[in-house]
Amino acid sequence: MNPFAALHDLPRHLRQPAVRDLAWALLSPPLLETAPWPQRHPLSGSNWRDDPDGLHDWLLRLDLDPAPLLAWLARSVSRRLGLYYERLWQFALTQAPGVELLAANLPIRQGGHTLGELDILLRDREGVHHLELAIKFYLGPGHGDGVDPAHWLGPGCHDRLDRKLTHLAEHQLPISARAESRDALASLGLDQVQARLWLGGYLLYPWPAHADSPHGAHPQHLRGRWLHQRDWPAFHASHTDGRWQLLPRQAWLGPARVAAEELWSEERLRLWLAALDPLAQAQLLVRLEPGDDGDWQEAERLFLVADRWPDLPEILTQTP
Numbered sequence: 001m002n003p004f005a006a007l008h009d010l011p012r013h014l015r016q017p018a019v020r021d022l023a024w025a026l027l028s029p030p031l032l033e034t035a036p037w038p039q040r041h042p043l044s045g046s047n048w049r050d051d052p053d054g055l056h057d058w059l060l061r062l063d064l065d066p067a068p069l070l071a072w073l074a075r076s077v078s079r080r081l082g083l084y085y086e087r088l089w090q091f092a093l094t095q096a097p098g099v100e101l102l103a104a105n106l107p108i109r110q111g112g113h114t115l116g117e118l119d120i121l122l123r124d125r126e127g128v129h130h131l132e133l134a135i136k137f138y139l140g141p142g143h144g145d146g147v148d149p150a151h152w153l154g155p156g157c158h159d160r161l162d163r164k165l166t167h168l169a170e171h172q173l174p175i176s177a178r179a180e181s182r183d184a185l186a187s188l189g190l191d192q193v194q195a196r197l198w199l200g201g202y203l204l205y206p207w208p209a210h211a212d213s214p215h216g217a218h219p220q221h222l223r224g225r226w227l228h229q230r231d232w233p234a235f236h237a238s239h240t241d242g243r244w245q246l247l248p249r250q251a252w253l254g255p256a257r258v259a260a261e262e263l264w265s266e267e268r269l270r271l272w273l274a275a276l277d278p279l280a281q282a283q284l285l286v287r288l289e290p291g292d293d294g295d296w297q298e299a300e301r302l303f304l305v306a307d308r309w310p311d312l313p314e315i316l317t318q319t320p
Contacts (some may be wrong), residue, residue, distance in 0.1 A: 001218070002029050002041055003049045007056055011254050012297060014059065016066040018073060018088075023059050024254035025088045031136065031199050034216040036169040040196035042089055042131055045124030047098035058095070081252060085135040085200070086119060088253075099124045102188050110180045118176055118184075121193065130176040130193040132168055136161070136201040137252070138214075139226045139282075139303060146211030152203070155282035155303055157310040161214060168197055204303055207235055226303040229278065235302075242289040242299055244269055249284070256286045256298035263288065263296055279306050 004027050011023040030039060048055040062069055072091045076083060086104070093101040102121040107114050120131040138152040138161050145151055152161040173195040175181055185191065204226040205211055213221075227235055236244070245264035247256055264272075276283070282303045288296035 001033065001039060002027070003044050004041075004052050004055060005029070005220075007052060010056060010059060012257075014063045014254075015257065015295075016063050017251065017254070017257075018069050019059065019063045019066050020254035020257065021084075022062070022069060022088045022092065025085060025135075025200065026055070026059075026092055028200055028222055029218050029220040031138075031201050031203060031218060031221050032216045033218040035197060035199065036165050037173050037195070037197045039198060040129065040131065042093060042120065042122070042133070042198055043096055043099070045099065045126040045129075046096040048096055054097070079250065081249060082135055084250070085253065086133050089120065089133055093120065093122055102128070102190070106184055108175055108178075108181050108184055115180055116172060116175050118181070119172075121185075121188065121190070128190055128193045130173075130195040132172045132195070132197050134164065134168070134197075134199045134201075135253070136164065136199065137204065137303075138201070139204045139305070140206055140211035140214075142206040142209045142211070144211075146205075146213060147215050149214045149216075151211075152214050153310055155305070168199075173197060202301070207231065207302070224301040224303070226282070226305055228305055228307045228309065229276065230307050232273065232304060239287065242287045243296065244285050244287050246272065247284045247286045247301065252284055256288065256301075257291075258288055258296045260294060260296065276304075279308065282306075282309070 007027050010027060011020050014020040014023055026043065032039070043049065069091055073087055076087055090101065090104050093099050100123040102123055103118065104120055106118040106121060108116050108118065118130050119133045122129055122131065136159070137155060139155065140146045141151040149162040149165065150160060153159065176185070176193050176195050185193065202222045202224055203213065203217065204224045207225045207227040208231065243263055282305045284301060284303055286298045286301045289299045291297040
């Protein structure tokens with residue numbers, strides 16, 4: 001499903017955060033192996049598929065000179081993680097040999113109302129494709145059936161894996177085949193397109209409880225853990241290797257890499273935890289271990305959630 005699985009370790013060797021995020025987006029496995037709609041890696045029809053070394057070398061060159069990527073990202077002022085993920089893919093598709101990016105975020109309107117938008121329209125050697133891209137972090141149930149996608153929640157509680165899949169399958173993906181999309185596609189010289197999905201992200205498993213993976217999960221999906229604030233002392237006492245520190249939301253994608261001088265001390269972590277609001281939104285922490293080049297690299301990640309999670313007041317569950 002991912003034609004570049006052999007390059008999965010490359011992001012850990014990249015120093016530029018945006019390039020590391022880009023490489024992570026392109027190379028990491030999808031969350032699901034089976035989904036209610038066919039999945040397609042956006043670069044599966046590119047020339048890079050036959051030449052993974054070409055993609056490898058392009059990312060290394062970009063790591064030495066990230067200016068083109070940074071200029072591209074600077075065109076958007078949004079800080080939303082989903083839009084950042086889409087922008088990374090858009091940049092790659094403008095650069096990929098054998099791929100033509102026809103449109104991004106193409107609005108579909110009817111009678112002055114916007115019905116939705118098509119994330120990506122591209123042409124490659126396998127035809128013209130409408131792709132919907134999504135980046136998600138879902139936390140498994142602390143009590144209940146992990147196999148059921150309805151029991152996997154986003155950090156803000158409202159997002160649910162089953163609802164997201166239903167929305168994709170019943171609204172976002174079929175829209176390019178609806179009559180309302182005809183004019184928008186015709187303006188690009190297109191008639192019919194193949195609609196496909198690519199869903200990346202992490203599944204976070206509860207600690208100390210156990211949850212099975214949701215139905216259809218990819219065997220190599222990226223994973224982490226989550227725990228309530230009350231369980232942190234016991235967890236930390238049993239996971240003493242390396243250093244833990246907060247990972248800001250804008251750094252949630254690629255594997256964390258932290259310079260030694262930016263590493264949190266145990267005292268800083270203790271003070272941060274002491275000041276943490278008991279009803280704080282989910283916080284993403286990473287455990288870092290020393291790398292061979294002097295930087296510290298991510299070894300694992302977890303969400304630290306309020307003790308009342310997921311039963312939080314409405315105002316506290318909104319995604320920023």
